[in-house]
Amino acid sequence: MEFFKYRNKLKPEKGRLLISEPFLPDPNFERTVVLLCEHNDEGSFGFVLNKPSILKVNEVMEDIASFENIVYVGGPVQQDTLHFIHRNASVSNAVEIAGNVYWGGDFENLIVLNDTKQISANDVRFFLGYSGWGPGQLDTELEQDSWIVCDFVTDQLLFETDPQIMWRKALESMGGRFSVYSNYPVDPRLN
Template sequence: MVRIARILGASRAPLAGDARERGSAPRSAAGRVTGGRRGFASLLEADARRGRVPGVDPQKPLPFEGGLLVARPELFDPNFRRTVVFLSSHDEEGTLGFILNRPTGQPLSEFVGDQAELAPLADVPVYLGGPVGTGQLLLAVLEWGAEGRLLLRHNLPVSELVALSGSPAVSVRAFVGHSGWSAGQLDGEMAQGSWLLVKPSRWLIEPPACHGAWHRILRGQGPWFRLMSGMPDHPEWN
């Protein structure tokens, strides 16, 4: 049974086996786009790499913390293939995040058994949060802050989680594992072109809409990304 990890103390307290020290799984390498439409895709890709991400001023890049990492179509690392990762914290020690679009399809009750304290949260959906700390399960709340920023809180008592679970303004979730990058690692992956960094949208906290987040976000990033979002995961198999 997966162990519940309820982190006590400040909201920036490190998770067990802090991902910001250990880093994520081995860094991903961008792969090749294959298939019959490669020539056309190459032209669109060149435009995409030269152009801007809609809504982002290249002179004022988005901060990591509070942003969404969206895996580019060329990222073939199975840990992050076609993922959307919410970055809950970023500082000089590294970056912590949680994958939002990998539901396990199972409720919390399947992971914690007959724990009376957690019975009111039995139907909370469980997601695969990332490749680090996969022996732990973390209860968290996704909500919109006063400044219109998406926030993730993971240090709440069960009683507060129960109270919040009935609110349509928040999303109570459980995550198996998390995603983490050591200092400078995410900057390197961004420079390699592994990720897009975009602003969160309000529909992201609404299952099951968030389950199709990768395709939905990519379709709004320009012609090349729209084309790639509609291709099968392994076009060479067609």
């Protein structure tokens, strides 16, 4: 008999969150919240929302001095690429992920919107790299109870929540037994 089962009835899909189980041993994903931007038969990808790096965007790309946002570690795949999500529907060519949450779009347009104060730095989150899964890989990890799927995706949670408490807040939003999981200590031996 298995002691813990984190599974819930939700299936992964674009616009949902993956919340790492409380004791996931992978250091890339310990206590992380991942926004899924795509999930289909060919695989899945998204961005870790709560792992800030020590870099700012204008240190990564010198030609965009107007952005002083912290860059987040989006995941272990292609960490030499810069991605962004935002909550501004007027960024051209952006892909809607969930209500008022968009991925990418025309980067030059984003800079113009920022420079003309039509978008705030608080409305954009930048990532180095991304999290990716091959065909069937995420489903296998879900069967192994590595992830909890959450459909409580709000722009407030993604853009206004302190990264240090985002994992706990996402679990609390699910209520019931998931609220209990949110209070699990990082190391149960210290309890």
